[in-house]
Amino acid sequence: MSSIRVSDFPAEINALIIDQLADDTTSLRSCALTCRMWTPAAQGHLLRYIHVRGPEASLPGLCNFLEENPHFNQRVSSLRVTGNVTVPGALVEVLHLLNPENLGSLILEKVGDVQGAQATWLDNFLLK
16 A cells, blocks of 8 residues: 655645634644745745844844745735834834735834834835
């Protein structure tokens, strides 16, 4: 008796399997680590909604990640930032890397003051 492997299924079937797990972060993480064929689809769902939180929101870390992995920039549809943004320009830089047409939701909670050039750029970004 021969065994069936994930690679034996058509790509569409694999995509449907991952799509069924779209709201289950734990399962998506497991799928991304379990099977190379599932990794891109699982990562796509995992990166749809990004929440950066903490007293000093780690926007520079997110910025570095997005710069090193530009193929993920198109997948982010929601960005939520909670906490003080202490690195000048970090929020603007992250938003600059993301596709404004895909970003359907931007939530800023307790981020402190966004002033000067950052505020002008943010206003222009939000008006697009």
